[in-house]
Amino acid sequence: MTPDETTAGGVEPLSGETVRHGTGVNSDRAFPTDGHPDNLDPFVLFERFYIDPDKGFPMHPHKGFEIVSYMIEGGMEHADSLGVEHTAREDEAMRITTGSGIRHSEFPADGEACNGLQLWVNLPREEKEADPDYVDASAEELPTSELDGATVTTVVGEGSPIELHTPMEYLDVRVTDGWTWEIPDEWTGFLYGVEGSGTVRDAAGDDADAAREFSAGDVLPNADARDVIVESDEGEELRFVAVSGRPHGEPIRQQGPFVL
Template sequence: MAEHPLHYRAVDMDEGAGAHVKRLFPVAGLRHVDPFVLLDEFFVDPGGGFPEHPHRGFEAVTYLMNGAMRHRDNLGNDSIVQAGGAQVFTAGRGIVHSEAPAGEETAHGIQLWINMAKIHKDLPPAYQAIAAQQLPLQELSCGRVRTVIGPGSPIHLHSAVSYHDVQLEQEGEFHLAVPAHHAGLIYAVAGEPEVVDERLETGAALLLAGASVITVYTSAPCRFICISGQPHGEPIVQNGPYVD
């Protein structure tokens, strides 16, 4: 685990058409966490969304925690993913898509952009819809953990990434091994998980590098995500929806 993890708070802002996000990065003071380009916790009411727009040069995972999200793109895909599921696209040389809530509930989730190594940026675009039942769910003595990306998950990216959604319903702790060569973070979605003697408020994160085993404690219900990835060690050049 990193000896001195860094504590950051997401920035509230509006995006798309009526969407509200808590953006951990890129913002002033924290541009990127190689290989990760963007992390948004989003809240989109019915009638809002992200109208048709282009992307290239990265992969994106939109993980739903509540509600449902509809994805449509220029590859002919048109799908709806419910809470607990994910929408994944490889932008590669270029994709055009839109996202909007499906149904009457607010769509709430996490969108994560992962940079593609230069040798992969010209790959053809692709899309995958993953239902909640396809993602491994492990029951813990004090809650549960869903593996979004990792062993047992059907999501395979062009970068080495690990991604878990952890819900602790009572006092307890959670342990997670993180590869030594990964850069990672823990982001608090609800409640106040504690790690490395740091109590995270909702919407805050700890960045971790050179990790071995993370232990997260809680004395009350909380929810957080743990992500890590192997850095590409290449410049991340982001121009709005493009990562070149």
Template structure:
């Protein structure tokens, strides 16, 4: 059982984009099955122009603004705050994600590795507008279920992904299946994760923890992702995860 608090590294990506990155970093490349976790901010004229990928699935979830996805499969779609889009790169996909409004576009991009048996699967795309993402209220807050049990977006890896919003003094617990790893990222506010303090832009990496307990001392927003590790070698090189 372990929990490690890690700071984000601020860096440039794409065309003028700024990201707060937790994965991959030279000293911490991946956290099986997760191979990238970026909190991005895009101004007008910045973004992620056309580029290739293979070997994983990616979910882009927005907090603000609007982003347009285009790919070589012929998909063209936009997603706004509270919405998500998922692509399965599989054997290979070429896509772009560019803001389609003047205001700042902010969100999370999460990459989930594909098991070796699915690396050569057909590429695919799924759009999840905000109104289709289930939102569940509980005493002290609410959560939006992006993927996993009760979630909107499908993945080929056993995983859950939630956007949790806690009131001041709010508490919430998530119990992932045994053997799963989890990441808790604090977007805004002040939270304790299994008794450890998490500051804004920090992430808690949990392994072997049967229960994720969240306590907010003020109104807070955080992302919780958990998944079953594949236990296979990960060969990660830029946009490719082989």
């Protein structure tokens, strides 16, 4: 689907685009891309990365934003200029506040490939020079709720040890029937498909025909805080992340690894 198509209810998933980083790491990027060239204030970018055993990111600098990495498969070794060394594995998360500046590296663990999700969140202007910081969370530390038709793990939000300078929520959702995504008024957000297939539609609409296909690698931007109903295909589990946050209302000026 293309971004200029219109649908009932305004629910329009887009396909992610492949990005090949200079270090040989491939990513499926949700935004910004040719199909969705804008950031989603307060979010700078989001992508699913795939790192082969002989690839990775050597020590490199960042500043001016926060990074949330969430592992889908395998392990990723992190080291940084704060002296932190940590390996994040499946369903585990790391948060880096780059602030005034930090250097870090990312390589696959155990000589095996890994893949995961990485989100960049802008720091508000008054926090750009914040002290760099790091925190991680094991799968057991991330709260999980069993709902009727879905299982929801909170990566960032109520009960999670992962906190950012920006009020936000990051949910890992596995739907076997249906689930309604509700975000606060005036927040911005997006859905990103991880595994499986299903449909999405505006919760305010009455027309089931307004449902649109949604599967792994798709992104659904949600800039106007509408509620969205997500349903899996019959007999299949649909896994996706639902991310939302309060916009800063400030320009996002990205220059490579820096967000000014």
